[in-house]
Amino acid sequence: MKEITSALANPTIKKLLSYATLEEKVNEEYKKYACLPSRKLYSIEVNGETISCIGVEFLNSKRAVIKHIAVLPRERGKGIGSSMIRFLCKNYDIHSIFAETDIEAVNFYSKFGFQITSLGEEYHGVERFLCKFKVK
Template sequence: MKEITSPAVSPSIKKLLSYATLEEKVNEEYKKYVCLPSRKLCSMEVNEETVSCIGVEFLNSKKAVIKHIAVLPKERGKGIGSNMISFFCEKYDIHSIFAETDKEAVNFYSKFGFQITSLGEKYLGIERFLCEFKIK
């Protein structure tokens, strides 16, 4: 995993972030990772190809929120997303990590061990979920 600090977003990171947020918000979100000290964006490469990224916002020294997590479709199901979460928790000694997501990603977080709570229909016709993982 490598931390991304470049002021310009690369095409591969732009593509990955577009899986995790609206395409029109990618540049704005990327800028937050570069400018805000509370945010970190990291990527993972396989055979010199950027295949995933994870963006985290630190709420305090032991608590963080996953803002974005994405893996190229051809690389999904190989444990890459789980490895990225584990990496962040270990590297930054995170004791509690959260994510808000849609129904599509609930199984991913549930398999990792996150507790899932429905937030109801937060947007018209779209149910959202709070996923929380506490490290003992």
């Protein structure tokens, strides 16, 4: 995994982030990774191509929130998303990780071992979920 620290996002990172947030928010979210010390953005490259990214916000030394996680569609289902979460658990002394997501990602988080709680309809017709994971 490689930490992304550039002030300018490359097009592949922007495309990946667009899978995890609204396209019109990509630049704003990327800027937060570049400017806020509590946020980190990592990517995985295979044969020189960026295939995934994970963005995290550290709430304190023991708690983190996954803000964005994305894998190129053709690379999904290969354990890449899980490996990024394991990287965070191994490389940071965090005790719990949280994520808020929609129904499309609930299965991914559940398979990893996150506990899922419905937050109800946060937007009209869109149910949101809080996912919590206790690091062992």
